[in-house]
């Protein structure tokens with residue numbers, strides 16, 4: 001065991017998961033590459049969990065951070081903060097939510113926690129609907145709406161949560177149905193559930209489940225859900241922590257794959273917007289955002305340095321049409337990965353959109369999840385210079401591919417070749 005790993009193990013919690021038999025220390029990065037402490041270079045197809053959105057060490061972001069740090073690092077929400085107002089204005093416009101208000105946090109967990117606070121206060125109910133196989137964060141409230149046992153360490157919760165069908169297309173009781181029948185069955189289940197419950201505050205859902213292994217429902221399912229929710233006055237929270245900012249290629253937000261629904265009542269974001277600086281946040285219509293009748297502050301939320309980074313990063317993303325790049329290069333990458341997976345018996349499905357691609361591994365005969373195979377591919381890819389991620393509600397048996405959105409065609413080809421070799425080595 002290398003010494004940093006031993007020190008990590010002796011001072012940090014056991015439940016802080018690390019990748020790889022021999023965990024690596026990443027010391028620096030540039031573009032779509034990172035280097036470890038032993039000087040090995042890797043093509044980065046995971047971006048520190050979908051967070052390096054544009055590129056590593058992007059000069060525009062680095063400069064904005066350094067310049068802001070040279071002026072002032074911290075002031076708190078008690079004082080006017082120009083970069084915070086400017087980023088809020090841009091996100092409010094981009095959100096599609098009418099009369100939008102934005103509140104900044106320091107993580108996705110805290111963003112979802114705030115959304116849950118708003119929805120429950122607005123509706124006067126602590127009953128929440130969440131999707132099976134979901135992940136919404138690590139705090140007491142968010143593990144209580146996380147429908148994935150591996151990531152939800154307690155059954156205690158300030159919320160009463162009911163888990164809904166529909167987010168996992170390829171498994172579960174409705175898996176064999178056509179898209180249309182699948183959606184009908186999930187909607188009927190939701191209707192039935194709401195008929196048996198007290199007043200419900202909100203449904204929280206990831207348009208594409210991240211930690212769950214990049215699984216998603218048929219397009220339009222959340223629009224169909226919305227019609228039912230509206231009839232019951234139930235709010236819709238779209239957790240865009242992984243799916244926001246154009247990562248899915250076709251859309252800027254994941255909810256837009258269910259566009260007939262119109263924008264959600266609340267939208268949460270984090271990860272990519274700060275390119276690694278800690279920014280999270282929630283967007284909601286003014287009447288929902290302003291429903292709280294007590295003061296609030298955030299010491300660190302919206303801090304000037306993170307906001308300057310967010311503005312520079314978002315500006316770069318939009319100016320360089322990285323959503324379009326995610327669509328084009330992601331389209332090519334998924335094609336290459338489908339070809340690479342053809343003939344590998346353990347590959348059950350290659351799925352996703354844009355630069356958010358999942359490869360599920362399972363026993364070809366029984367359909368049982370194959371977590372050891374997923375770990376083996378992860379290791380093999382690293383040995384050959386490629387970092388990817390893992391996920392999935394079924395014993396972590398899906399590989400997750402989510403490079404920075406500036407990925408080039410040559411890098412996509414290179415990464416696909418490494419993955420092909422790793423899959424074929426199974």
Ligand SMILES: Cc1ncc(COP(=O)(O)O)c(C=O)c1O
Pocket residue numbers: 049106107108109110112135136137138206210211239240241242270271280
């Ligand atoms: C969909 C989703 N929501 C919320 C979170 C929590 O974000 P954070 O780790 O920044 O607290 C995550 C993190 O992976 C996520 O994937």
